[in-house]
Amino acid sequence: MEKKIVHAPPTTTLEELFREAHSAKHRAYCPYSKFRVGAALLTTSGKIYSGCNVENASYPLSTCAERTAIVKAVSEGEANFQAIAITSDVDAGYCGPCGACRQTIAEFGLDIDVYLLNPQNECKMFKFRELLPFAFTPRDLQKTRATHDIID
Amino acid sequence: MEKKIVHAPPTTTLEELFREAHSAKHRAYCPYSKFRVGAALLTTSGKIYSGCNVENASYPLSTCAERTAIVKAVSEGEANFQAIAITSDVDAGYCGPCGACRQTIAEFGLDIDVYLLNPQNECKMFKFRELLPFAFTPRDLQKTRATHDIID
Amino acid sequence: MEKKIVHAPPTTTLEELFREAHSAKHRAYCPYSKFRVGAALLTTSGKIYSGCNVENASYPLSTCAERTAIVKAVSEGEANFQAIAITSDVDAGYCGPCGACRQTIAEFGLDIDVYLLNPQNECKMFKFRELLPFAFTPRDLQKTRATHDIID
């Protein structure tokens, strides 16, 4: 399910992507953490899907902004992504996506660009492969299985 | 966060809600379970948000159709719901939503109507309170805490 | 995977189960919610496994006391349960388990007794089937699938 991204998105597309991420942050439902996060996902077809964190009184049922954006896209029939922008209210430095979101991204390819934004719209970019080295991917489930191990 | 639903949605709205649930099922990303699920959520403002299940090679990172629809709505600023329709490919009888989805619904109110649909568009309706009795809700987090228990 | 529970556990066993639930609460790792929960699970073979909630800075990666106890038991080879006791610091009334925990319990059978305890060790008992009516269970995945729906 991997694909190559040869060209970076045009500047105007990135500007729109970043604006959508900031805007989504304002719709965060996070009465428990009070930690607002916004994300915007750019498909290879050029569409943008945005998301925010949506929490739950039973904390494990909460979900992140990045995953909200991803399930939104997939449920609209889009599963090829070229970039994701992520922002929070953290003022200094940048926050990386959590491991669960990295795993969710990995399902749909390892060649996405990850833009971390601060509230001033400054950004730091990572190649996704830098963020989840030695990823567990759909291919792992298809690998040949041993019939014995050192115990049996 | 509860609200009262006085009137059932008009028939044409329900028809559209059901159609959206079936349609969303066709966009399910479920290469592991091969169990397609579609959901459509009706807000009290009359909007419909649909969702499908989106799975992951690391199974716990999968999410359900109902939760996809809910985070989609919340991330668009809608958090008051009057009905949800849910369907799968199961031919005989109806499948209830999983407990995680019930918990996610409960966060936004306990007065939503739950319509379970089969592939022939026949339905079975539950009041949400019937499906998650004695629910854990945002109110539980605000209850007075004891300063001692039988141990200390 | 269902099984019938004919006899209630003896009083001394229940007393020990309750004590284990309270005790586990004191080991809760919940720096975010500050909502301590303890659970103790009684297997049909008479063993007790206890658990507490274990939270994460990325809230969705948190897990509940009940699920901690369940995975502990299963990972020790025990998957038949007759009772679970659950407690928190909430002083008045009783808190029900969240929907995700109900779903996790349902995987291993629907005939477990659920004891909700307050800090004073008073309890309220539910039959599990009362807490997750019309449950989604392993059987649902095995049901016959329709080859067409109203859309195709």
Place this chain on the structure above:
Amino acid sequence: MEKKIVHAPPTTTLEELFREAHSAKHRAYCPYSKFRVGAALLTTSGKIYSGCNVENASYPLSTCAERTAIVKAVSEGEANFQAIAITSDVDAGYCGPCGACRQTIAEFGLDIDVYLLNPQNECKMFKFRELLPFAFTPRDLQKTRATHDIID
């Protein structure tokens, strides 16, 4: 919550850790994926806690071997870890832990050694920081928040 690990565990401890991981794999409850995983966690106090994956008919309620081991340890009062060993039935190469497990590990420190084992007990070692670069950690929640962003 970080801590420095100065000395590698002694060889006999590692041998026992690896054996526990293999052994735990045999207790995996994975009727859906049929992908058995075992993990064993070594605390800085020298104790070993093992875990396996525990799945659910509602796939998102499944949990991984690594997280089973972690919640087991935490619920027994141990939250300082020096090494984790992980194994599956995959014959060739090694499978990395999923992103959700990496996030769960990160909560308790970034200096743990991760040993990936194949069924023949050969291993590949990673420093945890290599597996989750730019991790989201408890510190992120405490960072100063901006009072404005480019939108408001």
